[in-house]
Amino acid sequence: MVLSRRSSIFLTLFGVWSWFIWPNFLRNIWADERSWADGPTAFFLVHLVLVVVSLVLGTAIAVLGVRGLVASRRRAR
Template sequence: MISKVAARFLIVAGVFNVVIWPRFAKAIVDDDRAWDSEHWHSAPTAFFWVHAVLITTAVVIGLGVLLVGVRAHRSSAPKA
């Protein structure tokens, strides 16, 4: 059983990951190192793909943490 405090921490950590990483993705897409030449008109570089994998992984883990936190918070609620 996870305490309410721990469940809230997981919820905050999950929300943080789901909000922050997509913003970082935009910064990567706008970075000149992500493309061979012009943005969106050339092949993505290894820089782009490495960050795409990292961002996708972080968001998926963040969603999992958020889900665990929400379920733990609901299960620790007093039963009526």
């Protein structure tokens, strides 16, 4: 599959955006009073899973974008 340069840039930026947004979201959930009651609550655990899955997917998407950019540079030569 060949990605356009524009698509590769978009995928890379999406992955970077994920790494800016989701850790901040986790910090906010961590500080929320609903997250802790003698240990982590279901509220916290559900959001933790959401953050982990989003970071894994964001990383995979960014890797695809970077690989597309590298391939487009090779094609340009």
